[in-house]
Amino acid sequence: MDIKVKDFIRISKAELICGDIEEVCENFCKDSREVKKGDTYLGIKGENTNGSIYYEQALEKGAKVLILQDIEIPEDVQNKYKNRVIILVKNVIKAIQDIAKYKGSGNNWKCWKNQYKRYCCKCFITEI
Secondary structure, three states: OOOOOHHHHHHOOOEEEOOOOOOOOOOEEEHHHOEEEEEEEEOOEEOOOOOHHHHHHHHHHHOEEEOOOOOOOOOHHHHHHHOOOEEEEHHHHHHHHHHHHHHHOOOOEEEOOOOOOOOEEHHHHOOO
């Protein structure tokens, strides 16, 4: 079962800044220096810095989806990267936890996979 942008919007009450809500989130990466083309970049706020401030580096490296918090994206950046997806959440870690809970609950699969690897809810959160 894929994780789509619309899942974050619905489950985590994320705000779509630009892009397609049907886009699939793949290969989650929390370090903008390690982003590869097609990745989903997570701008996690830590004790010393907010990873969301590195969103432009992630975009330049080819991230197709960015999940960010506590940041404003200038209109010129939105226009330049309008074919990418940028969503804002209140808390990136909480949003990931919410998605993992959703994917592991009810009639949903307890494990899902994308083109890169198989995920289980516990492993998904631990990896991030």
